[in-house]
Amino acid sequence: MNSDKTNQIWIYDTTLRDGAQREGLSLSLEDKLRIARKLDKMGIPFIEGGWPGANPKDVQFFWQLKEEPLTQAEVVAFCSTRRPNISAAEDPMLQAILAAGTRSVTIFGKSWDLHVTEGLKTSLEENIEMIRDTIEYLRSQGRRVFYDAEHWFDGYKQNPDYAMQTLESAIAAGAEWVILCDTNGGTLPHEISQIVKNVVTAISQFPISNSQFPTPQIGIHTHNDSDAAVANAIAAVMEGARMVQGTINGYGERCGNANLCSVIPNLQLKLGYSCIQDEQLAQLTEASRLISEIVNLAPDEYAPFVGRSAFAHKGGIHVSAVERNPFTYEHIQPQQVGNLRRIVVSDQAGLSNILAKARSFGIDLDKGDPACRDILRRLKELENEGFQFEAAEASFDLLMREALGQREQMFELKGFQVHCDIVQNANALATVKVAVNGKDILEAAEGNGPVSALDEALRKALVNFYPEIAAFYLTDYKVRILDSGAGTAAKTRVLVESSNGHQRWATVGVSSNILEASYQAVVEGIEYGLLLGARRNDRRNPSPTKI
Ligand SMILES: CC(=O)SCCNC(=O)CCNC(=O)[C@H](O)C(C)(C)COP(=O)(O)OP(=O)(O)OC[C@H]1O[C@@H](n2cnc3c(N)ncnc32)[C@H](O)[C@@H]1OP(=O)(O)O
């Protein structure tokens, strides 16, 4: 990290306020506290906790943090300027923000004349007074004030003189930071650069009447409606903004806010700015996933820097080069942001994918070994039939072991039948016949569907021979019709995820009979679970990581 103080960028996280304005995202008080603590650990200096007075939860949040303060982050309360035609002291919202008891407050005010006349329904002069009064009042109550200039860029484009007057009013009243907001998210990077440059020049020439306040610093707050929020934030920093407001995973109103999971590593790793410590940056992936877990939204697997696929290599050409030097196809080292390199196997693979994947399973292969080509050929044939191994690596491990003559037959399935009585709405019934060590076993079991009945019956038949099977269970079951044009004769791909309580693994089956496809995936799932158990017991062969 660059230690030059002029390169310090103050990150201001608004996940708990603007992030919570995303459709479909709802935070409990406990969620908000957990997120704040994680951001605190990440070294984020400012956390906007919410709008006290807007809802009871945000009020409680600030009270709760007074009881259990954060370690380093400063929690900031958010509010609008006073309402038109009343004094600041009379505005209940401003009383609520004071009651939140934070040292710093963020006030948003109107920069765009259209919003003053159409939104606030007041005069341009009164809006200037609203900004001034509000900030002066909060200063008189001992608060540091950050001023969010809402719709700054749209306002400036329409009426730059008026927009600059609003900013001058905020600065003269004592705002320590003025944050230029691209509220509608429609501005593009070249416009951001030019306007921020103009503001930096103009502010340095303001006749600040109240000399007790130093010239404020500039911040940037961007929205993603043009898919340019991150680029816009970076463009503003390059023109002199020293605070970036954004959210984890880019959550926010409409299409979201600038994604701090991209802003921070770009500023720090590419441009030499200093945002958080390197060790904290190395927790970014974990923070992103934890917060997506807390807000109950599936993580974006393809997110830059922190997504599961951000450093996944699938094309054979890529894998071959990455194996020699990761910089050939990686813009940063994944561990700098706490992510992992992954090699994917599919019909896009070459021998390098096979070697890398085999190594991750503890199998030592040589590129010259003819078995390698056999595995690659078999992989491509099966993928052509509809199998998909990138999501079913346990099946791929079994495929490799078979090709290498290392696949031990733990049991032989001699047949199965499934009976479903839909009319009577009864449980499905499955019978299976398996042979273990030359001994035939016949078992039956019920399940709430044919696949669970089959899985139950198989495990019942095998548990006396392999007691660890009692701990196995199915965690996911996905069906995909591969050639839907073929109607009911279409091929089906079934992906099954199994677990033994410690590890998860995925297997695949393909057939024009959905039960047959399910059976292939379920049987391989059980076989693979047994293989993992055998590996754990075999000290010479260390157990694999989660698959
Ligand atoms: C760009 C941003 O993201 S700003 C943050 C937006 N976030 C939110 O709105 C979430 C929280 N909001 C709320 O809970 C509610 O909207 C409240 C409590 C703030 C206000 O609720 P209500 O009093 O019922 O008003 P309502 O939401 O219908 O309208 C907003 C009012 O704020 C006024 N207002 C909007 N911006 C400002 C401003 N900068 N300064 C002063 N008043 C403002 C509007 O003119 C409107 O006034 P009106 O009630 O006299 O018509």
Ligand SMILES: CC(=O)C(=O)O
């Ligand atoms: C303040 C704010 O959230 C905005 O202008 O987008």
